[in-house]
Amino acid sequence: MKNTVRLFVLFVLLALVVGACGAPATEAPAMEEPFRVAVVMPSAINDLAFSQSMYDALLRIQEDMGGSENFEIVYSENMFVVDDAAAALRDYASQGFDLVIGHGSQYGSSLQEIAPDFPETSFAWGTTVDTFGLPNVFAYEAASDQGGYVNGVIAASLSESNTMGVVGPIETGDAKLYVDGFVAGAKATKPDIQVNVNYIGSFSDVALASEAANTHVSAGADVLTGTAQMVVGAIGVAEENNVLWFGTQSNQTSLAPSIVVASQVYHWEVVLAEIIELINAGTLGGQSFVIDLANGGEVIEFNPDYAVPAEVQALADTTIQGIIDGSIATK
Amino acid sequence: MISDLFSVTVLVGILASGIRLATPYLYAAIGETFGQRSGVLNLGVEGQMLLGAFAAFYVARTTGNLGLAVLVAMLVGAIMGLAMAFVTVNLHAQQGISGIGFYLFGLGLSDLLFQKMLGTVETVRGFPKIHIPVLSDIPGLGEIFFSQNLLVYAAYLLVPIAWFVLNKTTLGLKIRSVGENPEAADSLGVSVAGIRYFTIVLAGTLSGIAGASLSIALLNVFQQNMTSGLGFIAVALVYFGGWRPWGVLGGALLFSMVNSLQLWIQVLGIPIPSDIAVMMPYVLTILVLVATVSRVRGPSALTKPFERED
Numbered sequence: 001m002k003n004t005v006r007l008f009v010l011f012v013l014l015a016l017v018v019g020a021c022g023a024p025a026t027e028a029p030a031m032e033e034p035f036r037v038a039v040v041m042p043s044a045i046n047d048l049a050f051s052q053s054m055y056d057a058l059l060r061i062q063e064d065m066g067g068s069e070n071f072e073i074v075y076s077e078n079m080f081v082v083d084d085a086a087a088a089l090r091d092y093a094s095q096g097f098d099l100v101i102g103h104g105s106q107y108g109s110s111l112q113e114i115a116p117d118f119p120e121t122s123f124a125w126g127t128t129v130d131t132f133g134l135p136n137v138f139a140y141e142a143a144s145d146q147g148g149y150v151n152g153v154i155a156a157s158l159s160e161s162n163t164m165g166v167v168g169p170i171e172t173g174d175a176k177l178y179v180d181g182f183v184a185g186a187k188a189t190k191p192d193i194q195v196n197v198n199y200i201g202s203f204s205d206v207a208l209a210s211e212a213a214n215t216h217v218s219a220g221a222d223v224l225t226g227t228a229q230m231v232v233g234a235i236g237v238a239e240e241n242n243v244l245w246f247g248t249q250s251n252q253t254s255l256a257p258s259i260v261v262a263s264q265v266y267h268w269e270v271v272l273a274e275i276i277e278l279i280n281a282g283t284l285g286g287q288s289f290v291i292d293l294a295n296g297g298e299v300i301e302f303n304p305d306y307a308v309p310a311e312v313q314a315l316a317d318t319t320i321q322g323i324i325d326g327s328i329a330t331k
Numbered sequence: 332m333i334s335d336l337f338s339v340t341v342l343v344g345i346l347a348s349g350i351r352l353a354t355p356y357l358y359a360a361i362g363e364t365f366g367q368r369s370g371v372l373n374l375g376v377e378g379q380m381l382l383g384a385f386a387a388f389y390v391a392r393t394t395g396n397l398g399l400a401v402l403v404a405m406l407v408g409a410i411m412g413l414a415m416a417f418v419t420v421n422l423h424a425q426q427g428i429s430g431i432g433f434y435l436f437g438l439g440l441s442d443l444l445f446q447k448m449l450g451t452v453e454t455v456r457g458f459p460k461i462h463i464p465v466l467s468d469i470p471g472l473g474e475i476f477f478s479q480n481l482l483v484y485a486a487y488l489l490v491p492i493a494w495f496v497l498n499k500t501t502l503g504l505k506i507r508s509v510g511e512n513p514e515a516a517d518s519l520g521v522s523v524a525g526i527r528y529f530t531i532v533l534a535g536t537l538s539g540i541a542g543a544s545l546s547i548a549l550l551n552v553f554q555q556n557m558t559s560g561l562g563f564i565a566v567a568l569v570y571f572g573g574w575r576p577w578g579v580l581g582g583a584l585l586f587s588m589v590n591s592l593q594l595w596i597q598v599l600g601i602p603i604p605s606d607i608a609v610m611m612p613y614v615l616t617i618l619v620l621v622a623t624v625s626r627v628r629g630p631s632a633l634t635k636p637f638e639r640e641d
Contacts, residue, residue: 043555044442044446044554044555046446046450046451046452047452047554047555048451048452078442078555078556080556165598170605170606171604171605171606196597196598196599196600197597197598198594198597198598198605199597199605199606199609200594200609201605201606201608201609201610202559202609204556204557204559205559205560206545206550206552206554206557206559207352207355207545207549207550207557207559207561208352208590208594210549210550211348211351211352211590211591211594212594214344214347214348214351215344215348215591215594215595215598216598218340218341218343218344218347219340219341219344219595219598219599229554230554230559232452232550232552232554233550233552235454236454236550236551236552239454254451254453255452255453255454255552256454
């Protein structure tokens with residue numbers, strides 16, 4: 001009897017957990033043969049950072065293609081456990097999606113294993129350039145050093161204390177590119193500027209990101225930037241201390257309209273559109289893509305409520321031009 | 332470079348950060364101390380914190396009433412505690428496993444509610460810093476100890492209160508006896524189930540405040556899984572502190588201070604790879620734990636369900 005009760009409670013709990021975690025959200029079913037995309041993301045679609053940049057891009061493509069009857073989006077978010085993500089990727093592939101995206105470099109080895117089992121399905125993953133030499137895998141990455149460089153140039157021009165702080169997650173990939181680009185841009189503008197960099201070792205520890213920002217402010221920084229989804233903690237500190245903030249991945253203005261100057265925003269749709277065109281033409285993979293300032297995959301979006309001085313705005317514009325025509329190196 | 336660490340700005344920065352970082356640990360770990368002293372291991376802390384954090388954030392966001400927000404967070408934590416108590420005390424479920432279940436439940440539910448009720452990361456006006464008159468003007472010390480927000484002060488006040496209740500009151504004696512020898516306590520007329528219900532609900536309530544201290548006092552945002560393991564570290568701190576409130580305080584401060592120290596090490600450009608720096612608090616904690624663990628014995632009846640023989 002006791003055991004039955006215990007088992008019952010266990011099942012109720014399990015049901016609650018499964019219910020709470022939720023099945024992948026699905027858009028309305030289509031009338032006839034839409035293009036079907038499934039995407040697996042490490043954080044939430046509304047993280048104001050990496051995952052949201054991909055989700056927003058898919059929505060823009062959907063709008064361009066005339067809504068969900070022509071372009072179906074299915075996603076699994078918060079797949080921070082790689083094993084779970086691998087299972088989701090395999091599920092989507094076996095359900096006959098036209099394109100299955102693993103939006104996170106941690107999903108690479110899973111995709112490498114899964115893709116050969118589904119030669120009719122096209123896969124894409126990022127951020128990377130590695131397609132594993134497989135004919136049905138696309139790779140994509142962001143030249144986040146470019147937007148980082150532009151942010152660094154504007155930031156250095158606005159800094160009065162000549163000290164700036166960076167809150168990074170883990171010193172690798174997209175984050176490292178952005179941070180290095182930011183430092184390079186700042187130093188190119190003011191060679192003597194002090195840019196303190198801090199990697200907190202986590203993509204999710206909002207509390208530590210916030211203390212990292214406090215540390216930068218105590219060290220005299222009057223401009224901060226940072227990358228990945230845990231920076232929401234740092235933005236709060238920036239606002240409280242009235243120091244400027246530069247965003248990346250998604251537009252972060254809404255979090256602190258008074259202090260966000262500009263954000264580098266990823267427009268993955270530039271790459272996605274090309275991939276979809278290739279798939280429709282029968283090419284399922286084997287190529288890698290980069291979004292950057294030149295192809296419009298990266299856009300510096302200014303906060304309309306923050307008045308950037310005209311000469312700084314002009315400097316930003318010439319910097320963007322210089323990066324696009326290749327006269328400025330960001331690495 | 333290393334000598335930069337010993338400037339006043341840096342030392343004040345490290346201590347002030349450490350005090351703030353330790354706040355959520357204190358609430359959660361003091362609550363957990365009560366639970367464990369009565370013989371119940373609650374691994375659901377993290378889930379309770381997340382629900383508390385969401386509840387507080389949502390109430391603060393919609394009503395602007397911070398006191399009400401904390402109350403609701405306490406209530407949510409208490410309800411989670413009540414469920415945990417029912418499962419462990421009445422149903423005699425294995426405590427570790429059911430705790431993990433409650434953690435996953437809180438993680439999933441807080442995420443679901445966030446998606447449905449807010450939808451995007453927003454900010455809220457949380458507890459402001461309170462500058463205690465005169466004291467906050469003391470150079471250095473003022474910034475460290477007397478310019479924090481209300482929930483930070485309350486967390487530190489909780490430590491002597493918890494110590495007093497556990498060691499100097501009849502209630503504390505009952506809690507400890509239930510955790511050491513529930514059979515004997517029962518034969519003396521102490522309600523083992525009643526005491527355990529009390530401590531688990533108290534632990535849940537404090538975990539709820541721990542969550543609120545993040546979402547409406549220290550960070551003023553809510554994000555999915557924003558506790559990011561803090562609840563599990565709080566459980567570890569109870570062992571670290573030898574099941575004593577002052578020990579828990581020491582552990583929480585040590586862990587948090589080393590964490591803020593490593594932030595400064597990176598900011599000052601001291602050439603230690605960031606991967607090594609972020610490991611420091613964990614490595615140090617393990618070392619101290621190894622050095623002290625043999626001295627302290629935990630409650631004898633910890634994790635053992637009590638079944639009355641009659």
